[in-house]
Amino acid sequence: MRIENVFRGLLGLFAAVALSGxxxxxxxxxxxxxxxxxxxxxxxxxxxxSHRTKLGQIAGLGxxxxxxxxxxxxxxxxxxFGRDGGLTQIDMLEMRIVNRAVQSGNSxxxxxxxDGRLVAVxxxxxxxxxxxxxxxxxxVANIPALDDNGKPSKVIGxxxxxxxxxVFSLFEAGEIWLxxxxxxxxxxxxxxxxxxKEPYDAMITADGRYYLAGLFGEDGLALLDLWNPDAGVKRxxxxxxxxxxxxxxxxxxxxxxxxxxxxxxxVPAVGRHEVLVIDQGKWTEAARIPVAGQPVFVVxxxxxxxxxxxxxFPDNGTVQVIDVPSRTIVQTLKxxxxxxxxEFTPRGEQVWLSARDDDKVVIYDSETYLxxxxxxxxxxxxxxxxxxxxxxxx
Amino acid sequence: xxxxxxxxxxxxxxxxxxxxxxxQTELINLIRQDCGSCHGMTLAGGLGLPLLPEALKGKxxxxxxxxxxxGRGGTPMxxxxxxxxxxxxxxxxxxxxxxxxxxH
Numbered sequence: 001m002r003i004e005n006v007f008r009g010l011l012g013l014f015a016a017v018a019l020s021g022x023x024x025x026x027x028x029x030x031x032x033x034x035x036x037x038x039x040x041x042x043x044x045x046x047x048x049x050s051h052r053t054k055l056g057q058i059a060g061l062g063x064x065x066x067x068x069x070x071x072x073x074x075x076x077x078x079x080x081f082g083r084d085g086g087l088t089q090i091d092m093l094e095m096r097i098v099n100r101a102v103q104s105g106n107s108x109x110x111x112x113x114x115d116g117r118l119v120a121v122x123x124x125x126x127x128x129x130x131x132x133x134x135x136x137x138x139x140v141a142n143i144p145a146l147d148d149n150g151k152p153s154k155v156i157g158x159x160x161x162x163x164x165x166x167v168f169s170l171f172e173a174g175e176i177w178l179x180x181x182x183x184x185x186x187x188x189x190x191x192x193x194x195x196x197k198e199p200y201d202a203m204i205t206a207d208g209r210y211y212l213a214g215l216f217g218e219d220g221l222a223l224l225d226l227w228n229p230d231a232g233v234k235r236x237x238x239x240x241x242x243x244x245x246x247x248x249x250x251x252x253x254x255x256x257x258x259x260x261x262x263x264x265x266x267v268p269a270v271g272r273h274e275v276l277v278i279d280q281g282k283w284t285e286a287a288r289i290p291v292a293g294q295p296v297f298v299v300x301x302x303x304x305x306x307x308x309x310x311x312x313f314p315d316n317g318t319v320q321v322i323d324v325p326s327r328t329i330v331q332t333l334k335x336x337x338x339x340x341x342x343e344f345t346p347r348g349e350q351v352w353l354s355a356r357d358d359d360k361v362v363i364y365d366s367e368t369y370l371x372x373x374x375x376x377x378x379x380x381x382x383x384x385x386x387x388x389x390x391x392x393x394x
Numbered sequence: 395x396x397x398x399x400x401x402x403x404x405x406x407x408x409x410x411x412x413x414x415x416x417x418q419t420e421l422i423n424l425i426r427q428d429c430g431s432c433h434g435m436t437l438a439g440g441l442g443l444p445l446l447p448e449a450l451k452g453k454x455x456x457x458x459x460x461x462x463x464x465g466r467g468g469t470p471m472x473x474x475x476x477x478x479x480x481x482x483x484x485x486x487x488x489x490x491x492x493x494x495x496x497x498h
Binding site: 084200 | 426438439470472473
């Protein structure tokens with residue numbers, strides 16, 4: 001296996017040299033690279049954060065609405081998960097498609113295993129997960145998301161967890177499944193049932209310990225402590241919002257990228273103009289921070305000092321910055337029309353924001369809150385930088 | 395403006411005038427992008443049901459218009475009446491049943 005890999009690497013190197021003719025391309029690392037999804041045109045833009053430039057574009061990735069990206073542990077390859085079930089492996093240096101599989105009718109995201117050898121894709125139709133070899137994209141497992149009566153569910157909130165496990169939730173059935181993949185040919189599935197109505201997204205804390213699923217059909221969050229999987233799933237914050245009229249939700253919020261600030265977690269409230277502060281440990285609500293709209297992404301700067309928030313339609317031209325220690329809004333920005341996503345540079349001195357309806361990515365200085373530069377990108381949505389490779393759950 | 399013309403001719407269910415061309419472009423963008431966040435940008439379905447002509451065939455345009463304006467209780471489908479007028483919702487249903495042109 002290892003020899004094969006070395007051989008593969010050498011082949012790749014020869015191919016690269018052969019392709020470039022006499023001019024040897026300068027060697028470079030991949031730690032400052034990233035992809036921006038061009039959702040309307042089935043393309044991704046390859047960008048780098050050191051000089052804030054666009055290096056190239058890769059086309060032919062299918063329907064990229066709601067697309068997301070994972071990276072191989074060497075940060076060389078990206079795995080792009082498209083809405084149409086397409087899974088595309090991209091070489092970040094050669095800027096080309098290495099492998100592509102259309103693996104289901106309708107998918108929603110993926111995850112890469114702790115050891116980097118497996119890529120799992122979450123599917124809406126047919127509901128379930130497919131697991132692939134990260135090098136060849138050959139399918140190694142299929143786990144249909146069927147409840148006890150054989151009824152399929154959409155899979156949401158798929159993440160990787162320590163121990164080469166994957167965790168995900170079933171929207172219709174209201175279940176959380178924990179899958180251990182030590183032997184990829186024999187996945188061991190543990191099911192947690194009746195975890196709550198309609199889990200719509202989920203996340204795992206950066207230490208890989210807590211899996212939390214947000215519920216759409218009722219109040220609260222479902223919590224699984226992976227250090228104590230026998231303790232089962234607990235409902236937390238179930239008094240939140242009880243008896244109050246919810247606002248209609250124009251876009252489902254995301255739980256990915258939330259802030260863990262030592263003892264607290266900040267998460268978007270569903271159908272409310274609020275960010276919730278959760279006491280991690282007691283699992284109670286510590287505060288609610290009123291914000292400018294229904295939050296979609298609540299993203300912590302890597303130092304956890306600030307949290308940047310974007311909003312659902314019709315407030316999607318606004319971005320707010322929360323100062324975490326004081327729990328106050330310190331900035332309200334208008335980066336552009338329809339801000340869909342934001343991503344910090346690896347150590348957080350800048351943040352990239354995609355303004356879909358302005359066809360641009362705007363880059364802000366996170367200390368001065370001033371725009372530094374912008375890049376033209378066609379209908380940009382998700383922005384994904386390679387350091388995600390080394391973070392559990394991203 | 396061929397678009398507006400054809401709408402008027404083949405929509406017996408639609409009471410009101412079609413939206414102005416600029417508003418049509420805006421609405422088509424809204425459908426692909428914002429409805430698309432749940433229904434898929436190609437409208438082939440996601441968290442929300444598919445909104446392609448085959449999927450809507452045989453359904454009541456009035457009921458679909460009602461769903462768009464008032465949402466569907468107990469599901470994530472939100473009401474859009476604060477942003478879309480009744481005539482516009484009728485026009486959207488008509489567009490969906492015929493197949494949406496590209497935003498560009």
